[in-house]
Amino acid sequence: MFFASDNWAGAHPAINERLLRESTRFAAAYGTSDLDRAIERRFNEIFERDVAVFFVATGTAANSLALASLAKPGGVIFAHSEAHVIEDECGAPDFFSGMRICPVEGPRGKMDPKHLKNRISRYPQDAIHHGRATAVTMTQASEVGTIHTLDEIETLAAIAKEAGLPLHMDGARFANALVELDASPAEMTWKRGVDVLSFGGTKNGCWCAEAIVFFDPQMAKELPFLRKRSAQLFSKSRFIAAQFEAYLQDDLWLDLARHANAMANRLRAGLDASNSARQAWPTTSNEVFAVIPKATAKAAEDKGAKFYDWLEPHDMSEPVADGDMLIRLVTSFATEPQDVDAFLDVIAAG
Ligand SMILES: Cc1ncc(COP(=O)(O)O)c(C=O)c1O
Structure with missing residues (x-):
């Protein structure tokens, strides 16, 4: 009767078996192996476009580095008031991005579009004393078990875009939302205006596998340095890639x-x-x-x-x-x- 969290579960046998096979061979380190490259290409297929992918160890790292990649001095990020980035990451997104997170209210874990618009308007780009609006982050599935519809994602994205801000999605439970909406990964993200995604694997059967996915690879230019500087570039990164290979194979993740x-x-x-x-x-x-x-x-x-x-x-x-x-x-x-x-x-x- 283990209902404390989905990260109390072990790892799926197919993931373990793939890790075991990987453990018997030599391969290039620091994300440069053939396997790392192959799984990066697999993400292109999953998302139906060329994406830039970065493997990290935890969801907190994925969120923090994704937001850090969007940072500006004096920047303000907008998130739901009960979002994991505000309540459960010990300030890591603020620490790594050097930005503040402004809470936005809304029912059932979803930012109210009116409130979001209003909060963004308080931080115009030239407001040197207040700081400037810089990014919006949303969670899919949300922290309170709800799921944004595709239209709701698009509405939040439109508000962000109108203000010139990128939209990040915390997808620690991305797969749980995806199967419920019966949507494709592309439909639940870039086709509705998401720019950067924290793609979770750990809660859904991996041992330790999270990825930051940029739908415009141009936006990812700083990420290699941000990741290394935050000690998230694994020398044996291919073991994360190996987990994702098994995870994504034959729709196991779904x-x-x-x-x-x-x-x-x-x-x-x-x-x-x-x-x-x-x-x-x-x-x-x-x-x-x-x-x-x-x-x-x-x-x-x-x-x-x-x-x-x-x-x-x-x-x-x-x-x-x-x-x-x-x-x-x-x-x-x-x-x-x-x-x-x-x-x-x-x-x-x-
Ligand atoms: C919504 C959400 N985002 C991100 C995370 C990532 O957390 P961790 O850093 O523990 O992998 C979690 C884990 O509970 C979560 O529920």
Whole structure:
């Protein structure tokens, strides 16, 4: 009953097997091997255009370096007020980019377009004292389990473009959103105005594989230096490439995300049928938020269930009652239906 996070899961056997095969051969270091190059080309196929790809170790590194590559002195980045870049990266994006992040409110993990426009307008390009608007970052799937529609992505991109700003997408759970929208990677990104993507693999079956993807390679000129300077250029970078090779082969990544989302659907259905617990708000990816009695949460923990307590977001429509608590449940490629059913049984027993 591991629902704490999708990064609590192990690595998929196909990824492990590929790593094992890679470990027996010699190859050029620092991202220059044939395998690194081949997987970079594979990203071109996945995104249906020539992209510039940089492998890094963590999602925080991907976000921080992607934003650093867009930096200007006195720059301001706009992100949802509950975005991972603001709440969970210890200021790394600010540190590496040298910019500030301006929080933008919006319901259910999505920036409200009116608020975004308004916040951007407070930082004109010549406002030497305030700083200047420099980039917008959004998260797909969002931190609260929701997914931006293609039109919603396009709306945010249009606001960014109108102000001359690039749009970055934090895709730590890119695959979970993609399969839910039944869109192509190109449709969910550059075709709707995304300029730079943090492409996550770790949460969806890799051991440690994240990539920064630039849809205009011209924008990536500084990234090799930024990556090396931040100690993210792996000498054995080909082991990240090897993971991505297996991950992207025969649509494994999409199958794994479909499975994780299906397990979340099973959880959602169980919560909807429950008398004592409920979904805190509707979600569609592999994250589920539930309001359950504190005693039930304790009983579940005593039986070995792992999940996190969650702080009430500002737009929670029905407040959490005194005897209840808000928890986050995350499913992954490794979640078994029996895990979900066992958890739902504990909840039913109250
Ligand atoms: C939305 C989002 N972005 C980025 C990350 C990347 O985190 P890490 O640096 O732990 O790989 C996470 C991980 O929880 C996340 O949920």
